[in-house]
Amino acid sequence: MASPIVISIPHQLGRAEARRRIEGGLAKIFGLLPGSSGVSSERWDGDRLIFSVAALGQTVSGVIEVLDATVTIEVELPAVLRFIASGLKDRLQRSAQLLLTRK
Structure with missing residues (x-):
């Protein structure tokens, strides 16, 4: 099995604000997947x-993990x-x- 794609964004x-922005932008993020038909399931655990x-x-x-100063995907x-994988x-x-940078 290949390694997952891991991205860390400071x-x-x-x-709280980072999570709010991620929640609001999920559709856009998932829309980057070719042939995406939207989120099949999502569940927040903290x-x-x-x-x-x-x-x-x-x-x-x-998994997307929201921390105080970093978001990891x-x-x-x-x-x-x-x-x-590379382009994605x-x-x-x-x-x-x-x-995470827009005002």
Whole structure:
């Protein structure tokens, strides 16, 4: 099994505001997955979001953890989607950074 995509984004918003922004931008973040049909499931456990998304007939799962000064995104791609890992990581990073830096 390949390693998951892991992205760590520093922020200066505090935990509550970072979580609010992540919650508000989930659709945009998940829309970056090719063929995404939206969030299949999402569940917050404290400040940790556990999710799965349908993309190109596959299930992509992961976790977003919101901390005081960092948001960490970890995404597990099924084998048939691993060819997009590099480009997806870059797009996820840019999108999440925009969410966490906009005023």
